[in-house]
Amino acid sequence: MSLNRMIEKAYNLIKGRRIEQISDGVYNVVGEHGTYIVVRKIDGSVTCNCPGFATKKKCSHSLAVMMLNQPALLASIKREAGRSERHREKIRETKR
Numbered sequence: 001m002s003l004n005r006m007i008e009k010a011y012n013l014i015k016g017r018r019i020e021q022i023s024d025g026v027y028n029v030v031g032e033h034g035t036y037i038v039v040r041k042i043d044g045s046v047t048c049n050c051p052g053f054a055t056k057k058k059c060s061h062s063l064a065v066m067m068l069n070q071p072a073l074l075a076s077i078k079r080e081a082g083r084s085e086r087h088r089e090k091i092r093e094t095k096r
């Protein structure tokens with residue numbers, strides 16, 4: 001999975017309100033293939049118990065929790081997502 005695709009998936013998790021904080025630094029993330037637990041450590045690093053994280057040390061769930069805790073990063077991704085949505089609309093308009 002490309003990084004951009006992973007960012008997009010993470011953003012959709014946030015937008016779809018599929019992340020629930022269950023205790024301090026512990027999040028319940030409802031992904032496409034199951035519900036996972038993401039733990040955010042005091043140093044800011046995150047771990048997830050999904051199979052993807054086990055092999056690649058990164059996944060959209062942990063990325064989403066990271067984004068939630070970095071408002072500046074989230075804001076820039078929101079802007080980026082808005083841009084590509086507008087771009088898609090433009091394409092639809094020209095096809096009409």
Ligand SMILES: [Zn+2]
Binds near residue numbers: 049
């Ligand atoms: Zn995960």
